[in-house]
Amino acid sequence: MSVTPLAAHISAPSTPAFRGRIGGDPRSGHYAVPRRYRLHLSTACPDGLRIAVTHSLLGLDKVCPATFLPAVPDSPQGGHSALRPLYEASAHRYSGPAVGPVLSDDWSGRIVSTHAPDIMRDLARRFGADRLSLYPCGAESEIDAVERMCAQDIEGAAQRAGQSGGEQAERDAALETLLAALGALERWLVGREYMIRDQITAADVELWVTLVQLDTVHRDHLDACAVQRIADHPTLWAYARRLAAHPAFGTHLDLDGIARRHHARCRGLEAAGAAVQILDWAAHAAR
Template structure:
């Protein structure tokens, strides 16, 4: 469904057609594919009556979480599991990943959400990063590394709670994640692939079961 937008936006585009995408109906071209910016635009211009994902005075905290998720989790996990990266760099990347998870673990403590008493964009960013970490990046880490990643009980309990929330788990397409991973990934599978951290199917099934039903005339 997104392929025509990418083809119209870049001549002879051969990369993946990934969501999210903000497109212009008139030109048929992509305006942005940067998730955090798209989320901000939607929240600020069409957020009436919905939870405030960007509450006042929380912007700097949300931006800090976005950087931690992008650099400290996503990029670090990719480098930690990359077969073409020297061992010393992989070890340093794993240290960065574990350090970031440790900071987030201490920040959560016994709180239900990350920076507020309600869901914010920081929770959206972190939850997506944790889903990717367990369903994609884990496959390229060794078992010992995955056990160290899993050794953050507050963080993974938080991920489990959000997975059972209808706004999160009911929209998680695990099969699509697996298809995209297998189609794009060129890395080697490691022993960590056998060490699942969360049972996402069970928790997302709970979210789907409590998902509000829309009555149609």
Template sequence: MSVTPLAHVPTTHPSPAFRGRIGQDARSGHYAVPRRYRLHLTVACADGLRIAVVHSLLGLDDVCPVTYLDPIPDCPDGGHSALRPLYEASAHRYTGAAVAPVLSDDWSGRIVSTHATDITRDLARHFGSGRPALHPCGAESETEAVERMCRGIGQAAQHAGSAGGDATERAGHLEQLLDSLGSLERWLVGREYLIRDHVTAADVELWVALVQLDTVHRHHLDAAAVQRIADHPNLWAYARRLAAHPAFGTHLDLDGIARRHHARCRGLEAAGAAVQILDWAAHAARAH
């Protein structure tokens, strides 16, 4: 597999600065009270998109307001100036970047959590009553397996399109990616959703991973690799169906994803940039 050399700006995923939980630690005082908490998100990043979809699936507009941030951070360190007061109020002499996503406590003016998985689970557990269970009882191991697979898809795609390493290593990562996609392709035969007969957190994870694969990672792959990725009709039909769901499609900020990607990556794109797998805009438009 040949890849056009890129001057790639590595992305880092630092450990979350805050990992408070709603309703799980009485000492924290973070009780499950409607309209007490607020989300600060940019849906152009994977974590923000996951949280926004879960928030909509749970119908939490009146329970937990959302402040949407620009896709591109406005601080040199990669943080958002709008979040700096929250970070400084939450940690003495905080010197790190004020990054999203953030779940804040409007009562105290401080941050509860910056850990995306904890945030979505707490929202579903404490404010999701009366809705289809995003984390069905007995499906914990299945959901975690999908989460691990989706992380693997993102990592394999990133390494397959990396400017570093040799062609053999990149080809190996591409095969890992295709193996995972092939497993999902076979699993989805005759299924509308991944693990239950309704949308669950597993579907949110996979859909966001597929969005990232087509709108971000393919820009660093050659055309032949993208064609092989696209050759999974069940998988991409699944992604297309979910894009037409209001809770998914309305949060698909294609322009923001493109702006964020180009702000973080420098240099020439690979040939795969021209091979779009799905017309996301056309399918997501049905959600409005």
């Protein structure tokens, strides 16, 4: 099955502070040992939410414990003070923010990775391969296409469409990019329960978290007409609702935390779209 309609232009991602990998060979240094590694994440952060959903889908509570961080970082540098010792132990004179998510090694007290896509893949391949195939053989390019589309044509376009200042024409063009992506997804999901296979994969985790962000964060900065056009994709939002009802997805929703994190970071103006909720996420939220 091809997902050519979901292809997006590739942009250079920001470089993570740490990008180690868990390997299958003991000679790799970081090899797969139950209870050796620990996650540090906030489900109010989209990357943290993606990892938390992945972690729950794979049933890794005992294999790789998770420590949950506050929604709003408490450090003056914009990070979490609880993570500062890990960062300082992992990089000499580290001066940047101690941000999550983090995969740490309890044996050494150091950070393995802060790169969410790598963390998700290593959890699935090194610890969850016999549980649920979130990265099925032959599906890597399809999952990559969904990740790019979510990052650029939905998340990035929504940010540009709702930014304060700038040219109206640029915001309008960004909104059209966003709507075109949602339209492609709407057509793609007709007759399908999941994105690329007949079971949940990492593509579903990626898209679902992106839709959560679209409805709980980005609509605050769009006008009511734009939000209504976004909502006018019934198949796509029915898909999001189905996944929200799954325990591994909906129970990690921290709507209050998402709102507090957003308002602590964002200085944009609230638009009329803030009053137009697309889904009742609270019906599935754990908190």
